[in-house]
Amino acid sequence: xxxxxxxxxxxxxxxxxxxxxxxxxxxxxxxxxxxxxxxxxxxxxxxxxxxxxxxxxxxxxxxxxxxxxxxxxxxxxxxxxxxxxxxxxxxxxxxxxxxxxxxxxxxxxxxxxxxxxxxxxxxxxxxxxxxxxxxxxxxxxxxxxxxxxxxxxxxxxxxxxxxxxxxxxxxxxxxxxxxxxxxxxxxxxxxxxxxxxxxxxxxxxxxxxxxxxxxx
Numbered sequence: 001x002x003x004x005x006x007x008x009x010x011x012x013x014x015x016x017x018x019x020x021x022x023x024x025x026x027x028x029x030x031x032x033x034x035x036x037x038x039x040x041x042x043x044x045x046x047x048x049x050x051x052x053x054x055x056x057x058x059x060x061x062x063x064x065x066x067x068x069x070x071x072x073x074x075x076x077x078x079x080x081x082x083x084x085x086x087x088x089x090x091x092x093x094x095x096x097x098x099x100x101x102x103x104x105x106x107x108x109x110x111x112x113x114x115x116x117x118x119x120x121x122x123x124x125x126x127x128x129x130x131x132x133x134x135x136x137x138x139x140x141x142x143x144x145x146x147x148x149x150x151x152x153x154x155x156x157x158x159x160x161x162x163x164x165x166x167x168x169x170x171x172x173x174x175x176x177x178x179x180x181x182x183x184x185x186x187x188x189x190x191x192x193x194x195x196x197x198x199x200x201x202x203x204x205x206x207x208x209x210x211x212x213x214x215x216x
Contacts, residue, residue, distance in 0.1 A: 038202025136161025
């Protein structure tokens with residue numbers, strides 16, 4: 001099981017976390033391969049469907065892919081994700097019970113924050129990387145800048161309303177570890193099994209992230 005620092009390093013290297021909603025476990029492997037073909041070795045499978053655990057399990061056939069479980073909102077989902085081989089967890093909000101269950105299981109977790117109080121609660125739980133959600137709604141890149149001033153050691157993974165059009169706004173900020181988005185893994189593309197288009201969009205996003213890094 002990767003350590004929290006190893007997960008942080010991997011996300012910092014990837015810069016982009018594709019947030020996926022999967023209805024059919026049969027789509028998990030071809031989707032994972034499409035992301036890898038596009039140059040991205042991380043995926044977040046959300047617990048928004050009943051298929052999530054089976055999809056996470058299927059992705060264990062791709063050991064080169066860093067697999068996370070997202071939309072983890074209850075302690076029992078931590079157990080489900082751990083049993084399915086997830087290597088990190090992402091939550092839309094901050095639940096001390098969920099964070100503690102994850103910590104007990106040795107699973108790094110990125111809880112969602114939207115206010116300074118959320119951030120302080122995350123710090124109290126020993127966390128130094130959080131998900132800003134829903135990023136666009138709570139102020140976008142400007143919110144990240146504002147939160148970074150009083151919490152200088154914190155790293156953010158903003159998610160929610162992020163696309164190729166505004167990715168640069170986030171990734172150009174020193175406190176942003178990576179950004180989560182679904183534009184390269186659009187649900188309609190997955191349902192249509194258009195793996196080639198997913199690979200194309202992924203490669204485009206990876207190239208954009210690399211350009212931002214080169215300018216920084």
